[in-house]
Each structure stands twice: as structure tokens, then as C-alpha cells.
Amino acid sequence: MTELTRKVISIIAEQAVLEVSDVKTTDTLEGLGIDSLGLVESIFAIEETFDISVPYNANNPAENDIDLTSVQAVINAVRALVEQQHR
Amino acid sequence: MNRVVITGQGTINALGLNVADTYAAFKDGRCGIGPLVLRDVERLSIRIGGQVKGYDPETTFNRQQIALYDRFTQFTLIAAREALLQSGLEFHDELAEQSGVILGTAGGGMQTSDENYRSVYEAGKNRVHPFVVPKLMNNAACSHVSMTYNLKGPSFTVATACASSNHAMGQAFYFVRSGMAKVMVTGGSESMLCFGGIKAWEGLRVMSKDACRPFSANRNGMVQGEGAAIFVFEDYEHARARGANILAEVVGFAMSSDAADIVMPSKQGAARAIFGALKDAKINPDEVGYINAHGTGTAANDKTECAAVADVFGHHANNLMMSSTKSMHGHVIGGTGAIELLACTMALNEGIIAPTVGYQEPDPECALDIVPNQSREARVDYVLSNAFAFGGQNAVLVLKKFA
Numbered sequence: 001m002t003e004l005t006r007k008v009i010s011i012i013a014e015q016a017v018l019e020v021s022d023v024k025t026t027d028t029l030e031g032l033g034i035d036s037l038g039l040v041e042s043i044f045a046i047e048e049t050f051d052i053s054v055p056y057n058a059n060n061p062a063e064n065d066i067d068l069t070s071v072q073a074v075i076n077a078v079r080a081l082v083e084q085q086h087r
Numbered sequence: 088m089n090r091v092v093i094t095g096q097g098t099i100n101a102l103g104l105n106v107a108d109t110y111a112a113f114k115d116g117r118c119g120i121g122p123l124v125l126r127d128v129e130r131l132s133i134r135i136g137g138q139v140k141g142y143d144p145e146t147t148f149n150r151q152q153i154a155l156y157d158r159f160t161q162f163t164l165i166a167a168r169e170a171l172l173q174s175g176l177e178f179h180d181e182l183a184e185q186s187g188v189i190l191g192t193a194g195g196g197m198q199t200s201d202e203n204y205r206s207v208y209e210a211g212k213n214r215v216h217p218f219v220v221p222k223l224m225n226n227a228a229c230s231h232v233s234m235t236y237n238l239k240g241p242s243f244t245v246a247t248a249c250a251s252s253n254h255a256m257g258q259a260f261y262f263v264r265s266g267m268a269k270v271m272v273t274g275g276s277e278s279m280l281c282f283g284g285i286k287a288w289e290g291l292r293v294m295s296k297d298a299c300r301p302f303s304a305n306r307n308g309m310v311q312g313e314g315a316a317i318f319v320f321e322d323y324e325h326a327r328a329r330g331a332n333i334l335a336e337v338v339g340f341a342m343s344s345d346a347a348d349i350v351m352p353s354k355q356g357a358a359r360a361i362f363g364a365l366k367d368a369k370i371n372p373d374e375v376g377y378i379n380a381h382g383t384g385t386a387a388n389d390k391t392e393c394a395a396v397a398d399v400f401g402h403h404a405n406n407l408m409m410s411s412t413k414s415m416h417g418h419v420i421g422g423t424g425a426i427e428l429l430a431c432t433m434a435l436n437e438g439i440i441a442p443t444v445g446y447q448e449p450d451p452e453c454a455l456d457i458v459p460n461q462s463r464e465a466r467v468d469y470v471l472s473n474a475f476a477f478g479g480q481n482a483v484l485v486l487k488k489f490a
Contacts, residue, residue: 017151040217041154047214 004050004082008075011045025072032071036061039068046074052081090323091263092489093334093432094176097169099162100314100416100426101137105169109416109426110433113441114462118415120299120310127282133294136280137312137417155218156231157196158278162315162422163228164235167272171236174319175331176270178237185268187240188232189259190317191251191275193421194284195244196223201281228276232317240268249381250476251275251421252316256428257340257482259320269322274425276315285311291350293385299418301382301411302389302457304448309383312417316425335435336487338469339368345479352388352475357381357395360481364471365399368485373403375485376467377434379427380457381475382411382443383418390452392473397455408465410443410458424474428484431470435488438466 005025013020016032023032029039036058043054054077056064067073098105101119102112112119123136144153144161156164178186199222206212221227226244233242241262245255252275259273279285288294288311295308326333341363345356365372381392389411397404412430419426430441439462446459472484 037217044214044217 004079005075007049008046008078009071011042011049012071012074015042015045023071025075026070028070029068029074046078050078050082052078052085054081088264089266091260091320091337092323092326093318093337094321094326094331095170095172095174095319096316096334096429096432097166097173098314098316098426098429099139099142099165100316100419101139101312102416104142104165106429109429110437112415113412113430113433114439116415116442116444116461118444119312120415120417123280123285125281131282131285131289133285133289133296135296135310136285137310137419138280139314155222157199157222157227159192159194159196159198159276159315160222160228160231162278162313163190163276163317164231166274166276166315166317167232167235170272170317170319174321176319182269183237183239185240186238186270186272187262187268188229188238188242188272189245189255189262190229190232190273191245191247191253191255191421191424192225192228192277193246193248193251194277194279195225196227197279197284198281199223201283204283232272236272238272246421247480247482248476248478249418249420249423250474250480250482251424253424253472253474253482253484254342254480256318256320256425256484257342260337260340260484263320263322269325271320272317273320274315274317275422277420277422278313279420280311280313295384298445299384299414300445300447301380301384301414301443302393302450302453303446304450306384306386306389309385309413310417312419314416314419314426315422316429318425318428333489335432336489337484338487339364339370339485341367341483343481345481347479349479350477352391353479354391354394354398356479356481357392357473357475358398360483361395361399361471361473364483364485368469370469370485372400375400375407375469375471376465377431377440378407378409378471378473379430380409380411381473382413384411384413388475390450392475393453393455404455408440408456408458408463410441412441414444424472424482428472431472431486434467434470435486438464440465
């Protein structure tokens with residue numbers, strides 16, 4: 001598990017009030033009980049942790065170019081954004 | 088018109104974390120004002136206040152709640168829990184839809200504003216936490232009370248500076264009296280003891296550096312406090328039918344505007360609110376035994392308030408007692424009227440009048456019985472609570488002993 005994956009899972013686990021070991025990469029955020037406000041809070045924590053800007057508008061989640069539905073999707077998105085923004 | 092009674096009360100303030108501790112402090116004439124403990128206090132010229140002590144948010148709320156509740160909301164929910172527990176009410180079905188929340192606050196989530204201004208202006212950060220808006224909005228506390236207790240009727244927040252919670256409680260009284268609601272949860276909260284909050288008040292040069300001494304000739308200004316008090320106002324027939332314990336009856340309320348000056352108080356404006364409240368309660372001035380004064384400890388307020396009381400009550404002004412409990416808990420701005428109403432329920436139920444502490448020298452312009460320094464036993468049947476805000480907005484409540 002990479003450092004990035006570990007950090008993302010820890011942010012999601014904290015938001016879902018779960019142990020890190022209870023969060024699997026195949027889990028959906030919704031399935032972990034993270035609602036829309038929880039997702040926005042997770043994005044804030046991700047931006048702070050990785051010093052990136054996540055292009056996400058909460059008005060209509062389906063219309064965002066970014067996929068944040070599952071834990072793996074969040075990890076992929078964060079990895080891409082870090083590569084893009086820290087070049 | 089329906090009769091309105093109080094069936095629950097709760098508080099957290101510099102004198103205690105509940106009503107019993109606050110009553111005990113009122114009886115002992117204990118002052119809760121002391122050195123301020125807050126970030127950058129050394130850059131303030133005013134360094135005293137009525138801070139809530141012995142309160143740890145972590146043991147009262149979980150992490151998600153703390154992320155969403157500014158300190159003024161935390162205070163509100165703590166006071167609301169005590170009040171609703173005492174009332175014994177639970178809100179389901181029709182009662183939920185017939186019950187609401189009206190609260191007062193002047194600054195709302197000022198701790199949240201202060202922290203986040205620091206973060207973007209001082210620390211130069213370009214990102215703030217997503218809950219800044221839902222935390223700082225003035226109606227946040229009101230909304231969280233409605234969500235916590237399933238109150239689905241009319242709910243809103245009133246902001247009239249230092250009169251906010253009296254205006255709020257007056258509206259709650261009207262809602263129940265008119266039959267628009269069966270139960271209204273009401274009161275107010277304030278948490279302005281942060282660097283920006285105090286700094287703004289310093290600018291006005293009305294703050295004391297040493298003590299709040301209402302009505303004393305050597306008074307030199309107000310001292311800020313923080314906290315909340317919440318009451319359950321209930322339709323009397325509803326309370327009686329369920330055998331509720333009734334703490335007091337709310338019998339009158341009136342409001343007036345000075346329409347004169349943004350900060351200087353007006354004797355006429357204050358007198359019209361006091362007179363209006365007596366008229367609304369349909370009582371004679373000589374039936375009033377105690378007034379919880381606005382009594383801020385500023386030169387202007389205290390003499391103006393005494394003159395207004397003398398005008399309305401005539402000779403009876405010399406017989407009644409009037410104290411300012413701000414001398415103990417500080418001026419809690421938008422929450423102050425609610426905390427002060429506790430001195431009124433104590434007077435009615437326990438026959439003990441809370442004192443004006445810190446009193447040192449008589450002032451001929453404040454020559455009323457201000458119950459100096461020590462609480463006093465006295466039976467009173469009707470009591471008033473005054474609030475006269477910056478902006479000239481005045482609100483006075485009348486409570487009656489429930490017998």
C-alpha cells in the first residue's frame with residue numbers, strides 16, 4: 001500500500017468513524033455512510049493533506065468530471081491530481 | 088388568548104454549567120468575571136470577562152458535532168438539553184408541528200468567523216473548512232435545537248444586539264399566547280469572547296478594565312460574558328393536562344424603539360417599553376416587586392434606566408428592588424436577557440433576589456434599591472426583565488409567580 005493510499009483511507013475512515021482496517025478500496029463512500037456534507041468535508045481534508053485543489057462542485061455531483069464514488073476512485077483521483085498539480 | 092407558562096429552563100454561563108449552580112452563585116453573590124484566557128489576549132487592552140469555565144466540548148459532543156457547532160451553538164444545545172429534560176416534553180406528530188424555536192443572538196458564530204479570518208488573512212491560507220457557513224450563521228443554534236428535538240413549527244433567530252433574547256422570548260410568548268404554537272423553545276446565546284470580538288468592543292471605549300459595577304458611582308463600563316439560557320414556554324392548558332411542573336407564568340411583553348441614537352439610551356424609549364409591558368400584563372405598577380435591570384455598568388445606561396423606572400413607577404420605585412446580575416455573569420449580549428430571566432424565576436420560586444455585586448459608592452442618579460452585594464429574601468409576585476439594546480431597541484418581559 002502506498003503512502004498516498006494509506007493517507008486517503010485514513011481520511012475516509014475518520015470521516016466514516018471507522019477503523020482504518022474496516023475500510024476497503026472497493027467500498028463506496030455512500031456505503032460507508034458518508035453523506036454529501038461528509039464528502040465535502042473529506043475533500044477539504046484531502047486538499048489540506050496533499051496540498052492540491054479538487055475540482056468538485058457539490059451542486060450536482062453527477063456532473064463533475066471527477067469520480068469520487070468509491071474509495072479506489074478517490075485514491076485514483078487524488079493520485080492524478082497530485083501528479084498534475086505537483087509537476 | 089392562551090395563558091403561557093414556563094415548564095423548563097437550562098443554562099451555561101460564567102456562574103455555572105446549569106441552573107442549580109447559577110442559582111447558587113446568585114444567592115452567594117459570587118462574581119464569575121475574571122482574567123480572559125484567549126489567544127492574543129496580550130494585544131487586548133480589555134483583559135477581563137465572564138468566561139465559561141470547566142466546560143470541555145470533547146466530553147459533551149462527538150467529533151462530527153464539534154466540527155459543525157460553533158461555541159454559541161454548543162452553549163445553546165447544553166442549555167436546551169437541561170430545559171427540555173426538566174419539561175419532560177417529547178415532540179412527535181401533531182405536537183412536533185405545533186412547536187418551534189425562537190432564539191436570540193447578536194454575533195452568531197463569531198468564534199468561527201474569528202478563527203477563519205485569522206486563517207485566510209493572517210496565516211494566508213486560501214482554503215477554509217466547508218462548514219464555516221453552517222457554523223457561523225446566526226440561525227445555526229436555532230436549527231440544531233429544532234433538529235435535535237424534532238420541533239417542526241415556526242423557528243427563527245432574532246438579532247437586536249443586547250435585547251436579542253428578550254425580543255426572542257417575547258415572540259415565543261406571542262406565539263403560544265395567540266395559539267399559533269403549543270410549545271416554544273426560546274432564549275438566547277452568545278460567544279463573543281475571542282480576539283476579534285473583544286477588539287471590536289474596545290473600539291467603543293465603553294468597557295471596564297477592572298469590574299462591572301452597575302449603579303455604583305464609580306462604575307466605569309461593561310464587562311462581556313458568554314453563555315446561553317433556554318426556556319420552554321408552553322400553553323398552560325397543555326402543561327396542566329400533562330401534569331407538568333410550572334416554574335412561572337409569562338404574563339406580559341412590550342417592545343419600543345428610541346428612534347433617536349445608535350448607541351445612547353433614551354429614558355422615554357425605555358419607559359415606554361416598561362409601561363407597555365405592564366399594560367400588556369394588565370397589572371398596576373405597584374404590583375411589581377422586582378426588576379432584573381439591563382444594568383450594564385455604563386454611565387449612560389444605568390442613570391437612564393433608573394430615571395425610566397422612576398418615571399413609570401412613581402413612588403413605588405422606592406419600594407421595589409432592581410438588581411443587575413451582569414455584575415456577576417457579565418454582559419452576555421444577545422444571550423443576556425435569557426440568563427437574566429433566571430434571576431426572575433429564582434425570585435418568584437425561591438423568594439430570593441439576586442444582588443448587584445461590585446457595588447461600592449452610591450450614585451444620586453441611581454437612587455433605587457439595587458440590592459447591593461448580597462442576595463435578599465423577599466416574596467414577590469410579579470417581576471420584570473429589562474433589555475435596552477444598542478440601536479435603541481427595547482424589550483421588557485413580565486413574569487408572574489405561578490400559584
